[in-house]
Amino acid sequence: MSKQxxxxxxxxxxxxxxxxxxxxxxxxxxxxxxxxxxxxxxVPEHLIPLAQRAVEDCPVLAIALRRTQLKK
Amino acid sequence: MTGLLGTPDAMTPLPRVGxxxxxxxxxxxxxxxxxAGFPVATKWRAVAQRSHGDAVIVVNGAEGxxxxxxxxxxxxxxxxxxxxxxxxxxxxxxxxxxxxxxxxRHDAARSAMLRALSARPEPERGRVTASSAPARYVAxxxxxxxxxxxxxxxxxxxxxxxxxxxxVGGAPTLVQNVETLAHVALLARxxxxxxxxxxxxxxxxxxxxxxxxxxxxxxxxxxxxxxGATEAPRxxxxxxxxxxxxxxxxxxxxxxxxxxxxxNGLGLGCGVIGLLPASRCPVCETAGIMRYLAGESSAQCGxxxxxxxxxxxxxxxVAERGSNPEDLKRLQRWAIDVRGRGACRHPDGAVMFLxxxxxxxxxxxxxxxxxxxxxxx
Ligand SMILES: Cc1cc2nc3c(=O)[nH]c(=O)nc-3n(C[C@H](O)[C@H](O)[C@H](O)COP(=O)(O)O)c2cc1C
Ligand code: SF4
Ligand code: SF4
Numbered sequence: 001m002s003k004q005x006x007x008x009x010x011x012x013x014x015x016x017x018x019x020x021x022x023x024x025x026x027x028x029x030x031x032x033x034x035x036x037x038x039x040x041x042x043v044p045e046h047l048i049p050l051a052q053r054a055v056e057d058c059p060v061l062a063i064a065l066r067r068t069q070l071k072k
Numbered sequence: 073m074t075g076l077l078g079t080p081d082a083m084t085p086l087p088r089v090g091x092x093x094x095x096x097x098x099x100x101x102x103x104x105x106x107x108a109g110f111p112v113a114t115k116w117r118a119v120a121q122r123s124h125g126d127a128v129i130v131v132n133g134a135e136g137x138x139x140x141x142x143x144x145x146x147x148x149x150x151x152x153x154x155x156x157x158x159x160x161x162x163x164x165x166x167x168x169x170x171x172x173x174x175x176x177r178h179d180a181a182r183s184a185m186l187r188a189l190s191a192r193p194e195p196e197r198g199r200v201t202a203s204s205a206p207a208r209y210v211a212x213x214x215x216x217x218x219x220x221x222x223x224x225x226x227x228x229x230x231x232x233x234x235x236x237x238x239x240v241g242g243a244p245t246l247v248q249n250v251e252t253l254a255h256v257a258l259l260a261r262x263x264x265x266x267x268x269x270x271x272x273x274x275x276x277x278x279x280x281x282x283x284x285x286x287x288x289x290x291x292x293x294x295x296x297x298x299x300g301a302t303e304a305p306r307x308x309x310x311x312x313x314x315x316x317x318x319x320x321x322x323x324x325x326x327x328x329x330x331x332x333x334x335x336n337g338l339g340l341g342c343g344v345i346g347l348l349p350a351s352r353c354p355v356c357e358t359a360g361i362m363r364y365l366a367g368e369s370s371a372q373c374g375x376x377x378x379x380x381x382x383x384x385x386x387x388x389x390v391a392e393r394g395s396n397p398e399d400l401k402r403l404q405r406w407a408i409d410v411r412g413r414g415a416c417r418h419p420d421g422a423v424m425f426l427x428x429x430x431x432x433x434x435x436x437x438x439x440x441x442x443x444x445x446x447x448x449x
Binding site for chain 2: 010011012014015016031032033034035037
């Protein structure tokens with residue numbers, strides 16, 4: 001099976017300035033208070049570089065891109 | 073059959089138990105009674121696997137739910153039974169420390185637990201310390217309890233690491249509700265759990281308070297045991313503030329056990345069965361509870377802090393100024409947006425409650441006329 005990656009947000013760290021949604025509108029939209037809502041499911045392969053950027057550019061390092069866990 | 077309440081509380085020697093008690097718990101299909109309904113055996117295995125004689129047992133008697141009284145009644149009436157459950161957990165999971173985490177306002181319960189503890193022999197007694205849970209709704213959440221015991225701050229933290237991985241003092245930790253532990257104690261003594269549940273009758277019932285109910289007891293039976301309703305109820309809240317409203321006709325026949333409630337898309341939650349009298353406005357009631365839950369957010373996560381506040385404000389606008397399509401649409405949309413977006417399940421519980429309000433009281437929300445909000449909670 002090929003590698004799959006998923007985004008997650010640390011809800012306590014995130015301060016909702018929404019940079020991530022600007023970088024990756026395909027997968028991240030903002031709620032009415034400016035906090036990110038992530039599209040469910042794995043990150044499509046062609047968006048992985050952008051997702052990586054969102055991780056690096058988040059000012060409070062609240063986003064992670066992790067290999068998805070295999071279901072038990 | 074002996075149950076949790078109505079039997080004299082006595083200290084008798086602890087039954088011998090080892091890890092096989094976990095298999096017995098699994099066969100009994102016991103689920104947690106603190107609200108989440110999680111299988112107990114799964115949690116015990118997770119701690120047992122990681123314990124090197126260093127595990128910690130947190131006896132959760134925070135009981136932060138405003139209308140719930142069952143944990144307090146149990147701690148006051150059967151403190152030895154709760155302690156038995158905690159010591160059995162300590163043996164089975166090879167724990168070195170047991171912490172009683174009891175709501176700071178639950179004085180009678182704390183005194184009863186400490187009195188019972190002082191009658192206990194060593195080495196058990198020496199393993200126990202007592203701690204007061206702050207009187208906030210989220211203080212009873214598992215990760216908040218661990219945070220408080222480690223750093224004195226009763227707010228939830230991110231998981232993972234879960235308490236069973238890294239809890240109090242970094243050790244694998246079991247956080248278990250007092251009623252759950254009492255069921256385990258009976259199981260270890262008698263070979264079976266009574267399969268009963270403690271519920272708190274609240275609202276428009278003649279004798280509000282705590283009952284122990286058999287698995288086939290319906291909500292209608294339980295209300296009868298509480299002397300009946302004081303007036304026809306408009307709806308019944310099953311499971312407390314993280315629970316759901318149910319139409320009375322449907323509620324009367326629901327059996328108060330986790331399996332049958334789950335089949336109906338409900339849960340026992342913290343065991344509160346609240347009767348909303350037909351004379352009370354359901355919109356105002358919902359607005360009051362939403363304001364309470366918004367105020368109890370630990371204000372760490374944006375979607376919970378801002379989202380619950382916005383939802384409570386929108387409910388209050390409908391309650392105070394009357395229905396308007398914009399707010400009704402917002403309520404529906406935000407209830408979906410907020411779900412699953414906090415470090416703990418506080419926002420999820422709140423929007424689950426709200427969604428049941430919007431469904432059961434759809435008519436009232438759509439046609440509400442302005443009047444002033446009566447305070448609840
Ligand atoms: C906001 C919040 C508040 C909670 N408050 C309590 C509480 O007061 N008492 C309790 O036993 N569990 C409470 N819980 C559930 C605990 O997180 C945990 O699931 C429980 O103590 C585990 O024990 P159990 O499996 O025996 O129910 C709360 C959960 C949340 C999300
Ligand atoms: S960039 Fe980081 S802090 Fe800003 S909204 Fe996205 S996750 Fe939150
Ligand atoms: S979800 Fe809400 S209650 Fe839970 S930790 Fe975040 S802010 Fe606090």
